[in-house]
Amino acid sequence: MEKNTDWEKEIYTIYYCYPSVNNSCLLSLQNHILLYIVLWATVIFTVSGNLLVIITISHFKQLHTPTNCLVLSLAVTDLLLGGFVMPPLTVQLVESCWYLGDAFCKLYLSTVIMLCTASVIHLSLISIDRYFAICYPLRYQAKITVSVTVNLILFSWILSAVLGYGIIYLELNLKGIEEFYYQNVKCVGNCVLMQNEVSGLISSLFTFYLPGFTMICIYLKIFSVARRQRNAASRRRERKAAKTLAIVMGVFLLCWSPFFVCNIINPVLNHPAPDILITALAFFGDMNSTFNPLVYGFFYSWFRKALKLIANGKIFQRDSSRTKLYND
Structure with a gap:
């Protein structure tokens, strides 16, 4: 009888994330060097792009406007997603293992x-800010101030934190499916967001x-208003705003639709989706943070000018903070 080849042994051998621990998750040993390169490049681009947005808006005084306060806060959010969420997700995608323990897993999922x-x-x-700025410019200047915008930003962070940490640490996502989950x-070696029907919805x-x-x-609505504009300058402004919002909306829906469709259907069908699929869909959704600097940054001439000043060390x-990046 011929001896088994190394290739055959590889097929029939089962590997675990923690070989010496009972109930360990399975380890994927497939060679995915190219996948690692692509995923880590995405992480680096996400962090770098959002860091440039943060530096630009923070440094140049001309950019200290209500709208840019929102863009700055969004960039901070996306920077944290790129630097904190996407790296562990990258390892999970390639090796199908979580090496950071259960306590950090809860913190991680809550933060996600x-x-x-x-x-x-x-x-x-x-989007709402641009709607009022374009459709009601006089009222916008009087009502939407930096302080109002900061309050909205604080509210969004508080609401997000309550939702994220409340769901995970109160285990609201597992109510009614505890037995199935455990x-x-x-x-x-597993860290995946499991949700019941109510939590998922x-x-x-x-x-x-x-x-x-x-x-x-x-x-x-903005598209409708733009069509009714008579002034040529106003029409150009509305078309540009409509185009930008269309790109934002398209990227947002493209990145997050697969995950959130699965997030509702999977609990209803008693969780048939494999963990690796959920992880992959989550990473694809997080890539919205990769594209945001492109949509809110590289589409604006002031950002391109700021990039040149940053690259030249100026x-x-x-x-330098008083440099004019665009004409008022």
């Missing part, structure tokens, strides 16, 4: 929900469907 919620709320607030899903409603519906309505010169 908080940051994702904060991100989409900020997108909605930016018998069929939970293993050592509520979290999806507030972090995707309502913000998405809001942005669609705002986009349609932001370290005296009074």
Whole structure:
């Protein structure tokens, strides 16, 4: 009888995340060096892009406006997503293992929900801000101040934190499915967001469907207003705003739709979706944070000018913060 080849041994050998621990999760040993490179490049781009937005808006005084306060807070949210959420998710996607323990897993999942919620709320607030600025410019200048915007930002962070940490630490996501979770899903080396029907519906409603519906309505309204404008300059301004919102809405829906559709359907069907699929959909949703600097930054000439000043080191010169990036 011929001896088994190394290839055959590899097929029939089962590997675990923690070989010496009972109830350990399975370890994926597939060679995914290219996948690692792509995912880590995405993480680096996400962190770098949002860090540039933060530096630009923080440094240049001309950019200290209510709208840019929202963009700055969004960039902070997306920076945290890129730096805190996406790296562990990258390892999970490639190796299918969680190496950071249960305590950090709870903190991680809570923060994931908080940051994702904060991100989409900020997108909605930016859309609403642009709607009032374009459709009611006089009222906007009188009512929408930096202090009002800061209060909205604080409210969005508080709401996101309450939702994220409340769901996980009170285990609201596991009510009614505890037995199924601990018998069929939970293993050592696993960290996946498991939700019951109610939790999946509520979290999806507030972090995707309502913000998405809001942005669609705002986009349609701005498009309608732009068509009725008579002044040529106003028409150009409205078309540009409508185009930007269309891009924002499209990227948002493209990135998050697969995850949140699964987030509602999976509990209803008694969780047939494998953990790796949920992890992959979550990473794809987080890539909305990768594209946000492109949508809110690289589409504006002032950001491109700021990038040149940063690259040339001119932001370290005296009074560089007063540099005019655009004509008022």
